[in-house]
Amino acid sequence: MPAPKNRSSLGRALDLKQGRIDLAHGSGGRAMAQLIEELFARHLDNPFLAQGDDGAVLPGADGRLVMATDSHVISPLFFPGGDIGSLSVHGTLNDLAVMGARPLWLSAAFILEEGFPLADLARIVESMGEAGRAAGVPIVTGDTKVVERGKGDGVFITTTGVGSLPPGRDVSGRHARPGDVVLVSGTLGDHGMAIMVARENLGFETPIVSDSAALHGLTEALFASGARVHTLRDPTRGGLATTLNEIARQSGVGIVLDEAALPINPAVAAACEFLGLDPLYVANEGKLVAIVAPDDADAALAALRAHPLGARAARIGTVQADTHRFVQMTTTLGGRRIVDWLNGDPLPRIC
Numbered sequence: 001m002p003a004p005k006n007r008s009s010l011g012r013a014l015d016l017k018q019g020r021i022d023l024a025h026g027s028g029g030r031a032m033a034q035l036i037e038e039l040f041a042r043h044l045d046n047p048f049l050a051q052g053d054d055g056a057v058l059p060g061a062d063g064r065l066v067m068a069t070d071s072h073v074i075s076p077l078f079f080p081g082g083d084i085g086s087l088s089v090h091g092t093l094n095d096l097a098v099m100g101a102r103p104l105w106l107s108a109a110f111i112l113e114e115g116f117p118l119a120d121l122a123r124i125v126e127s128m129g130e131a132g133r134a135a136g137v138p139i140v141t142g143d144t145k146v147v148e149r150g151k152g153d154g155v156f157i158t159t160t161g162v163g164s165l166p167p168g169r170d171v172s173g174r175h176a177r178p179g180d181v182v183l184v185s186g187t188l189g190d191h192g193m194a195i196m197v198a199r200e201n202l203g204f205e206t207p208i209v210s211d212s213a214a215l216h217g218l219t220e221a222l223f224a225s226g227a228r229v230h231t232l233r234d235p236t237r238g239g240l241a242t243t244l245n246e247i248a249r250q251s252g253v254g255i256v257l258d259e260a261a262l263p264i265n266p267a268v269a270a271a272c273e274f275l276g277l278d279p280l281y282v283a284n285e286g287k288l289v290a291i292v293a294p295d296d297a298d299a300a301l302a303a304l305r306a307h308p309l310g311a312r313a314a315r316i317g318t319v320q321a322d323t324h325r326f327v328q329m330t331t332t333l334g335g336r337r338i339v340d341w342l343n344g345d346p347l348p349r350i351c
Contacts, residue, residue: 014038019118026112026146039122040142043129048105048140056140061104061164068095069160075349077124077154079198081191081210082285084157085127090214090285091236091351092161093135097216098232098288100171100223101163106132108142108159113152124155135214137161163216169223173250175230181297182255182317183290185218185310186211188240189268189282195350197271206267213286218309225303227296233289236351238342241280243289244317244327245341254322257329257339261316281342283350291319 014034024031041049048056072088082090089106096103108128112121132139139159190211197208215234222229231251235243240262244255264279272279286309292300297315304310317329327339 014118016118016122021112021114021116021118021121021146023114023146023148026144032144035144039118039125040144043122043125044108044132044139044142045129046138046140048138056105058105058140063167064165066096066099066101066163066165067160068092068099069158070095071156071158072351073153073156073349074195074351075153076195076198077120079210080194080207082212083124083127084155085124086131087212087285087351088157088159089128089131089135089137089139090212092159093137093214093216094234094285094288096161096163097214097219098171098234099163099165100169100219100229100232101165102220103135103137103161103163103216106137106139106159106161108139108157110142110144111152111156112144112146113154114146114149116154121155131214135216171229171232173231173233173247176247176251176253176255176291176319177230178253178319178321179294180230180291180319181294181315182244182257182319183292183297183301183304184235184240184263184314184316185215185288185290185304186286186312187263187265187268188235188284188287189272189279190265191285192239192282192347192350193268193271193279196275196347202271204267204271208265208267208271211284211286213309215286215288215309218288218304218307221303221307221310222290222300225296225299227300227303228293229290229300230293231289231291235284235287235289237283239279239281239283240289241278241327241339242342244339247289247291248322248325248327251319252323252325254320254325255317255327256320257317257327259329259331261314263312263314277346280339282347285351
């Protein structure tokens with residue numbers, strides 16, 4: 001017999017337009033089961049999640065396994081170019097991709113605040129499902145907890161990913177060598193400035209849109225070029241400057257950037273100047289840094305530019321021997337300055 005209108009197998013259907021999260025949604029009882037059935041399972045549906053157990057039984061994978069996890073506490077939850085849902089998928093996929101892995105599966109854990117609108121939660125979960133399907137990587141298991149009103153901030157999401165590392169791939173922050181070439185896959189600072197502009201309700205003539213995207217297709221194109229890729233990183237919190245300082249420290253080398261070669265959208269540059277920020281320290285969520293052997297730099301750059309996510313890829317610097325492990329930049333005026341680590345956190349809660 002069909003269920004009565006506006007009812008589910010667990011009782012009256014969730015009100016996804018006006019309803020709000022309450023503590024019962026995290027109690028482990030009927031309300032929580034209904035939230036999972038009518039919202040999470042609906043938008044994240046796949047055969048592994050549909051097993052309905054405390055974990056997912058998954059097929060074996062060839063090669064070594066890579067695992068990454070990331071928590072997302074961004075504010076605002078919705079921003080030009082994305083939201084916390086798609087961002088939580090892209091962020092973990094990219095952590096796998098820059099390890100050289102092919103992402104296989106994701107898990108997702110939600111911390112929900114009492115009173116959070118179900119309509120917003122549905123929008124977020126639907127976005128996650130769409131991002132996972134677009135990337136070809138299912139969310140196979142998850143968890144939900146609810147905290148009292150005032151003890152959270154709407155929703156926090158933690159995603160964990162597992163990927164397979166093909167034989168012969170070995171990229172690491174430890175592998176940069178003097179003479180190597182530093183590439184970046186596109187413009188810098190788009191995500192961080194999109195968040196800042198949305199958060200502060202700043203009106204700029206040209207909209208700034210987050211670059212949030214899954215990068216594993218781009219990394220596969222880079223490896224397919226045959227270029228000897230030594231290091232890959234996604235320059236998220238702390239931006240390009242912090243990422244390169246991390247690599248310099250790990251590899252025991254110096255890095256010299258060419259300021260004139262750095263790709264930065266004019267709107268981002270203008271917003272950074274207005275706010276007193278340096279785009280080198282602003283987060284990205286859809287860009288990668290690749291450090292490659294010098295003889296392979298042209299092939300690697302061509303491979304990046306041939307992919308839609310790398311159309312504005314650029315050669316931005318070189319690795320050099322330096323016992324001090326400094327990151328420096330040759331300026332457009334012909335001088336040279338130190339590009340130091342990020343000091344403090346001028347843009348909190350950007351991912």
